[in-house]
Every structure is written in structure tokens, then in C-alpha cells.
Amino acid sequence: MKHVDEYRDPALARELAAQIRRESKTPARFMELCGTHTMALARHGLHQMLPPTVEMISGPGCPVCVTATEEIDRAVKLARTPGVKVATFGDLVRVPGSQSSLARERAAGAAVEVVYSPLDAVALAQREPEQEVVFLGIGFETTAPTVAAAMLSADQQGVKNFSVLSAHKLLPPALAALLAGPDLRLSGFLCPGHVTTVIGTACYEPVARERGIPCVVAGFEPVDILASILMLVRQVESGQSRVEIQYQRAVRPQGNPAAVALMNQFFAPVDAPWRGLGPIPLSGLAVRDEYGHLDAAKRLDLSVPPAQDHPGCRCGDVLRGLIRPPECRLFGQVCTPAKPLGPCMVSAEGTCAAWYKYRREE
Numbered sequence: 001m002k003h004v005d006e007y008r009d010p011a012l013a014r015e016l017a018a019q020i021r022r023e024s025k026t027p028a029r030f031m032e033l034c035g036t037h038t039m040a041l042a043r044h045g046l047h048q049m050l051p052p053t054v055e056m057i058s059g060p061g062c063p064v065c066v067t068a069t070e071e072i073d074r075a076v077k078l079a080r081t082p083g084v085k086v087a088t089f090g091d092l093v094r095v096p097g098s099q100s101s102l103a104r105e106r107a108a109g110a111a112v113e114v115v116y117s118p119l120d121a122v123a124l125a126q127r128e129p130e131q132e133v134v135f136l137g138i139g140f141e142t143t144a145p146t147v148a149a150a151m152l153s154a155d156q157q158g159v160k161n162f163s164v165l166s167a168h169k170l171l172p173p174a175l176a177a178l179l180a181g182p183d184l185r186l187s188g189f190l191c192p193g194h195v196t197t198v199i200g201t202a203c204y205e206p207v208a209r210e211r212g213i214p215c216v217v218a219g220f221e222p223v224d225i226l227a228s229i230l231m232l233v234r235q236v237e238s239g240q241s242r243v244e245i246q247y248q249r250a251v252r253p254q255g256n257p258a259a260v261a262l263m264n265q266f267f268a269p270v271d272a273p274w275r276g277l278g279p280i281p282l283s284g285l286a287v288r289d290e291y292g293h294l295d296a297a298k299r300l301d302l303s304v305p306p307a308q309d310h311p312g313c314r315c316g317d318v319l320r321g322l323i324r325p326p327e328c329r330l331f332g333q334v335c336t337p338a339k340p341l342g343p344c345m346v347s348a349e350g351t352c353a354a355w356y357k358y359r360r361e362e
Contacts (some may be wrong), residue, residue, distance in 0.1 A: 007221035016226035017049035024053040024233045029185055031321055033175070034192035035062030035349025036220050042358035044222045051103035054229065057184075057321040058354075060174055061192060063139040064091045064347040065319055068273035071167045072097035075136055076105055077302055078165060083148060084300070085111035085128065087121035088136040095343045098307040118143075118150030118164075125154070125162035136294045137166040137285075142194040144168045144285055145259040148266040151287075151294050165296040166267065166285055171195050172203035173283035174274060179211060182276070184321050188214040188232040190225070193247040198263075200255025201243050208241045219247035266291055275309070275343070276316030315342035318351050325355040332356060 002210035006012070032038055034286070038058045041047060047056060053186035076097050079086045093114060094162055106112040111131065115121050118135050125133035137147045154162040172196065178184075196217045198362060204215040214235035226263045227248040235241060245251050263285075272284025282295050298300065309316070313335070314328040325331045325344070335341040337356060344352035355362075 004169075007219065007223040009223060013044075013049070013222045013226055014229055016223065017046075020054065020226065020230050020233055021051040023230070023237060024051050026236055027053050027055075028187035028228065028233065029055045029057060030188045030190055030232055031059045031149055031184070033059045033061045033065045033111055033171070033188055034190070034194065035347065035351075036064070036194070037061065037192070037218060037225060038351050039153060039349055039354045040156040040220055040222070040225060040254065042354035046222060046225060047359070049127055049226070050229070052185050056190075056229075057324075058318065058351040059178065059321050060274065060319040062168060062319070062344065062347050062349040062351070063143070064095060064175070065315065065343045065344065065350050066169060066274045066276065067092070067095065067167055068139055068275050069098050069309050070255040070304055072101070072301045072306050073099070073304040075102060075165065076100045077304055078134055078296065078300065079112055085113060085116045085117045085124070085131040085133050086136065087113050087124055087133055089138065090114045091347045091349075092136060092138055094346045095341060096310065096341060098309075118147045119153060122150050122157075122162055125159050126157070127203060129161055132161050132163070132299075133298075135162070135164050135269075137164045137168050138159070140169055140171050140192075140195050140216050141239050141260075141263065144267060145198060145263045146257075148262045150215055151291065152262070154294065155291070163296040164287060164293050165302065166287055167272075168267065168285035169272060169274065170269065170283050170285065171199070172275060173280050175203065175207065177274075177277050177280045177283070177321065179207070181320060182322065186213055187236050188216070189231070190228055191215050191217040193217055193219050193224075193251060196245075196247075196251050196255065198256050198259045201245065201251075201253045204243045208243050212241045214241045215243045217245045217247050217251050219250070253301045259279040266294075276319035313342040315344040315352070318344050325352040326362075328352075332360065
């Protein structure tokens with residue numbers, strides 16, 4: 001295995017970019033399906049290294065961003081519930097719901113604690129047995145197995161005051177919904193390395209075989225991303241469409257069956273709302289009935305009315321690749337990282353945050 005520094009080698013990155021410029025003749029639009037790729041492309045200035053024939057657009061790859069407003073409202077209601085402490089990853093705290101956010105609730109006295117792992121939330125519940133500790137399960141198939149592992153740990157240790165509010169999302173149904181929507185004229189997908197490490201490449205095969213859209217699973221360093229774009233360019237120029245793995249140091253075609261089995265032990269697919277894509281059948285994960293004692297949605301009343309996004313916020317269109325952030329009239333004016341009106345400006349994987357921090361001069 002190469003040392004990670006080799007995947008950050010500026011000389012090799014320049015060589016790959018030059019190769020892309022030499023080989024790319026046909027105009028191509030590639031969509032990255034991972035927010036980490038979106039941020040890496042912007043941070044390292046990789047867009048500027050690509051020829052005019054290659055256009056990169058962002059898709060629904062930021063898990064915090066695709067979390068629907070009603071799910072944020074549910075988390076806010078949870079924070080307002082007496083005797084409950086909310087444990088969550090940091091990005092979610094500042095995401096606005098229809099009326100409030102976890103950050104505002106915490107400022108008003110609610111018990112909201114940022115953790116770095118779901119297991120930290122289990123430990124928190126053990127330290128504070130008088131509190132009901134609820135972990136907010138947000139993310140794709142990458143994080144769902146780790147949340148399932150925390151649930152297993154809590155169950156085995158008999159931790160009675162720990163539960164999960166699941167808003168997990170599944171990538172394959174979202175990919176199908178994206179392709180069923182407006183014609184994006186896509187030439188290829190830069191597929192997510194983290195998610196594919198868990199679920200494998202099978203979900204991309206119909207995209208390549210039936211839709212004729214090349215797919216390359218990419219790593220996250222500059223050399224990884226440029227090498228993956230070169231692989232996509234070569235497929236386009238040769239008139240081929242298949243699934244390839246650039247991120248071979250981590251991804252196997254079969255994924256991680258043990259992680260998938262653990263996820264399926266505790267969660268079952270359900271219909272779920274997505275910001276930008278609307279309700280998608282069997283695209284979310286709910287805690288299975290046999291583990292209802294670990295399901296905050298069953299232990300507490302978390303019903304909320306239908307929610308509306310902020311008027312004028314076009315985060316949903318950004319997530320579908322229909323517009324770039326500067327095309328939203330709120331971008332950089334009334335919507336900034338200091339005062340975000342939509343999650344795409346909040347998350348460390350958000351497209352608007354990436355543009356604001358690294359690409360405003362464009």
C-alpha cells in the first residue's frame with residue numbers, strides 16, 4: 001500500500017491533470033456523489049486544473065444537507081423535552097429547522113452535547129443515568145453500522161437510558177431518484193469511497209449497464225480524485241460505461257458484509273424524506289421493532305407538523321445538481337457560514353460551504 005503522502009504529491013497531481021487535458025476531447029459532466037469529494041475538489045483547487053471539456057457538479061452526497069427540515073424539527077422537539085440530553089455530531093447543531101436549531105435550543109438551556117462517536121453517547125448515558133440520552137442517527141451507510149454497534153453495546157451492557165433517533169439515508173434509492181428526475185446530462189459519477197467501502201459496487205452496475213453512465217469509486221486525496229476523473233474521461237472517450245474502483249486500498253466490490261449485517265440487524269428500510277429529492281421509497285432506516293426499547297421515536301412523542309424550508313433557499317436544487325451555489329440569490333449575501341439559512345452552507349461537506357470558503361472568486 002502506498003503512503004498517503006503519495007496521493008497528495010503535487011507533481012503527480014499536475015501530471016494527472018495534464019493527462020486529463022490531453023485525453024479529454026468530448027465535453028463531459030461528472031457528478032461527485034460525496035460531500036468529502038466536493039470539499040476536496042474545492043480545497044485543493046482541482047477545478048482549475050481541469051480542461052474546459054470537463055465539468056464537475058455536486059450531487060446529494062452531504063448527509064447533513066439531505067436531512068429534511070422536518071427531521072431537524074424533530075431533533076429540536078427532542079431537545080426541548082424535559083429530562084432528555086441530545087447527543088449529536090457537530091455539523092447538525094447549526095442546521096436550521098423551520099423555527100429553530102439545536103444551537104439555538106442549546107443557547108436557551110437545552111442539553112445538547114457534541115460527540116465524536118455513537119459509542120461516546122453510550123458512555124454519556126452510563127455517566128448520567130438520570131438523563132435520557134438520545135443519539136441523532138444521521139448519515140449514509142457509512143455511519144449506520146457504527147450506530148448499530150453502539151446500540152449493540154448499550155443492549156449488551158443493559159444501558160436503559162440510551163436510544164437513537166434514526167434519520168439515516170440509503171444511497172442506492174437516492175441515486176435511482178436522482179436519475180429519474182430532470183435530465184442532468186451526466187457523463188459519469190464520481191462514486192463515494194466511504195459508502196462503497198460498506199455496501200460494495202453492486203448498486204452502480206445498473207447505472208453503468210442500463211443507463212450507460214460510467215462510475216468510478218474514488219478516494220479522497222488530490223491524486224485519488226484526479227486519477228478517478230481520468231478514468232471517467234477514458235471511459236467517455238472510448239464509448240464505454242462500466243464500474244471501476246480507483247480507491248482499491250479501501251474498497252472491495254463486495255463491500256463489508258459484516259458491517260452490512262450489523263446494520264441490517266438493527267435497522268430496516270423505510271420511506272424517507274430527502275431535502276431536494278422529496279420522499280423516496282425505502283431510502284431511510286428505522287430501528288427494527290425488536291429493538292424498540294432503543295428507538296427514541298417509540299419511547300417519546302416526536303411528531304411534528306409539515307415543515308417548510310426558508311423562502312428563497314435553493315439548497316435542494318444545489319443537491320440535485322440543478323444549480324451552482326452562486327445561482328442562489330441568498331448565497332454569500334444573507335446566507336453565510338456565520339448565519340446559514342440552509343444546511344449546504346453549514347456542513348463541512350456542504351457544496352455552498354465549499355464554494356464560499358474556496359471558490360467565491362469564481
